[in-house]
Amino acid sequence: MIKKRFLGLPLVSVLLFTMTFLCINDHIAYGQLPQPTRTQPQPGFSPRPQPTGTQPQPGFSPRPRPTGTQPQPGFSPRPQPTGTQPQPGFSPRPQPTGTQPQPGFSPRPRPTGTQPQPAPTPGVVTPQISGGWSHSLALDSEGKLWAWGLNEDGQLGDGTNDSQTTPVAVQINALTTITAVDCGGDHSMALDSLGRVWAWGYNGDGELGGGTTENNSNVPVPVPVPNLTDIIAISAGGEYSIALSSDGSVLTWGANSDGQLGNGNTDQNSVPTKISSLPLMKGISAGEAHSLAVTEDGFVYAWGLNDEGQIGNGEKSADNPVLNPVQVQGLTDIDAVCAGATFSLALGIDGRVWAWGLNDEGQLGDGTNTNSTTPVEVTNLAKISAVACGSDHSLAIRNGKVKSWGLNDEGQLGDGSTRSSSAPLDVTGLSDIVYVAAGESHSLAITSKGNIYVWGLNGDGQLGDGTNRSSRTPKTIDLNLGVTAVEGPGECETDDIEADPKKLKLKVGKSTEVTLTLTGEDGCLVEGESITVKLNSSGKRRVSISPSKLTSDENGNASFTATANAKGKAKITAKAGSSKVKIKVKVKE
Incomplete structure (x- = not known):
């Protein structure tokens, strides 16, 4: 899920985007409404691992995955149909070792981040992308939605449960233009120009917002939000969802075992409910089991799981999640935010990036592997326009080029290796990039001409290139999203x-x-x-x-x-x- 500096977001994803760090982690983070070309989406979120640094969903028995898939850290994987590739983000992550080999696709840890989603300029649809645990979404310049990857829960929204290795059209019957999209773990969200939210896919925790935890939906269905209109940003988390209203209020629904809904308890809630304790916000981001929001004045609030210090309040505890929003220490003048699995990012209006939480794979990008319960600055980054958080890796845009850092076991950093990096490095061969998104263990980027680049894990076809082969460097896919409006x-x-x-x-x-x-x-x-x-x-x-x-x-x-x-x-x-x-x-x- 990508967050564009606001912009978003995609930082920090997560953003006031009319789309959602940013399918993360993307991002997606969200900061100010993004300028039409900057922010990224929102990325994925993978289930957190058993208490050890990942986000466990306490009290939440992970959905089983069909045989044949790779577990995803964090949650007990739901079984996956034979032959499918693991759902990243579920199986517990490997012991930190810095590099995870890649072939194939070993299951990745918890998906996480969300990329901020920029709010499109009136009358203009900004092409966007988003990455989930094992699926991806794209929005083209005409407002048409595309999806590919794992589909066992209907997260592709094409009316089937068949996984796809190439883009297929999402069967959404909106009478208005779609302006933003975001991928959750195994559910998807879209926002239309009337401020209505649409959702489809897995609904075992009420993340579709329809007042029930039954019936996954393999076609998009409007989220019934009584007496609520004018939504301007959305963010899909691991098993829950967030929406931002034009009046600055934040609504949450879905899984809540770690307090990720921010309503003072751990009760699951399948109906969108306003967080009454928050000031007016301009950006949001849903991670695996913790949430972030940025105020109009540039301050950051966080709530939910805090087992690795991802809340940023100077403390950490696996047994005591933060049930109500608290202000992140030491941050001011923030434009966008994005939440990963067990780490967080914030993009400042000055283009600097800050990070906090788990750092065993270099997720904080500060050149060390030392965890931090308060924000530290990502090293050697300046004039960043957008950021996106994956499960355990991050992306940032600077002058059309892409930087990456964190876990690289599936080649998600895009530098041609599987060596993790605790400091930002250059993604191979990319330029003219205007939007980025990070899924569980895969990454996506869009050029100003609408070309899509993908790299990382591909066991479920989440790269959309017609294969199940992972890639350590960016490759293009057969889908063009149209030209992104840029300043002349x-x-x-x-x-x-x-x-x-x-x-x-x-x-x-x-x-x-x-x-x-x-x-x-x-x-x-x-x-x-x-x-x-x-x-x-x-x-x-x-x-x-x-x-x-x-x-x-x-x-x-x-x-x-x-x-x-x-x-x-x-x-x-x-x-x-x-x-x-x-x-x-x-x-x-």
């Missing part, structure tokens, strides 16, 4: 310029291309901006550049060629407006 020339002013590569090592007579990327303060891509490229005086005899005057294209990019002429060092400076970047060059014989 004159509306997006250059705030940052980046060079790739930023350091050059050349031999005399050799050349290389350098690509410059211009972005605005909110992550928009700057088109039509003039760029001047110059060499320092001593470098002019060692290196030549061509051309020296450039104009950024629709993706904010412009390129020049550097040629080595003589041994020595040189410095190249590229400048656009008041922003500049320096490139170091070393020339050898």
